[in-house]
Amino acid sequence: RKEVEQDPGPFNVPEGATVAFNCTYSNSASQSFFWYRQDCRKEPKLLMSVYSSGNEDGRFTAQLNRASQYISLLIRDSKLSDSATYLCAVIVYGNKLVFGAGTILRVKS
Amino acid sequence: SAVISQKPSRDICQRGTSLTIQCQVDSQVTMMFWYRQQPGQSLTLIATANQGSEATYESGFVIDKFPISRPNLTFSTLTVSNLSPEDSSIYLCSAGFNYGYTFGSGTRLTVV
Numbered sequence: 637r638k639e640v641e642q643d644p645g646p647f648n649v650p651e652g653a654t655v656a657f658n659c660t661y662s663n664s665a666s667q668s669f670f671w672y673r674q675d676c677r678k679e680p681k682l683l684m685s686v687y688s689s690g691n692e693d694g695r696f697t698a699q700l701n702r703a704s705q706y707i708s709l710l711i712r713d714s715k716l717s718d719s720a721t722y723l724c725a726v727i728v729y730g731n732k733l734v735f736g737a738g739t740i741l742r743v744k745s
Numbered sequence: 746s747a748v749i750s751q752k753p754s755r756d757i758c759q760r761g762t763s764l765t766i767q768c769q770v771d772s773q774v775t776m777m778f779w780y781r782q783q784p785g786q787s788l789t790l791i792a793t794a795n796q797g798s799e800a801t802y803e804s805g806f807v808i809d810k811f812p813i814s815r816p817n818l819t820f821s822t823l824t825v826s827n828l829s830p831e832d833s834s835i836y837l838c839s840a841g842f843n844y845g846y847t848f849g850s851g852t853r854l855t856v857v
Binding site: 731 | 746776778786787788790793801837839841844845846847848849850851853
């Protein structure tokens with residue numbers, strides 16, 4: 637079983653739509669979780685950390701469900717500029733950051 | 746947030762040669778890592794670059810092929826040795842901070 641699993645998509649949504657991504661992780665001892673955004677031919681950029689209490693940053697909301705071992709990212713009012721690959725990442729033993737395969741989002745007008 | 750300068754940004758190399766990639770962080774950091782991202786794939790961790798000691802390699806990666814240096818808390822190099830076309834990929838360094846992990850801009854390697 638992979639340490640971090642994501643649906644690769646692509647998710648094709650119209651502008652203004654709400655879209656949600658889930659990501660599951662296998663190590664129940666994992667403590668830190670992140671969502672990254674990666675644009676084509678660019679490095680991943682940290683979008684947000686995921687806390688146990690959940691966190692929100694503008695149109696983006698991230699949540700953690702420890703019991704089911706998954707994290708989620710919700711994007712409201714999608715913009716064309718949100719089109720990218722969204723990577724979930726989990727810190728495992730040795731402070732190593734392990735990535736999921738990434739979910740492709742395409743927002744269309 | 747911290748800034749990581751990675752170079753070269755791209756290179757085309759002959760098979761059998763080696764390429765050394767450098768990463769400079771603008772602040773001291775304990776944790777530095779090297780990743781590979783093959784076309785259309787996610788990031789795979791190659792190794793953890795340990796300051797003052799040998800790097801810690803992930804399964805499938807060995808020191809002879811991917812020697813790593815970490816002479817201080819702001820700098821690291823990754824060498825990809827004895828290049829073959831299968832090594833064509835993007836290589837990224839990363840540094841870990843309390844708020845998350847930051848990445849260099851990547852090195853796009855093409856082996857011909």
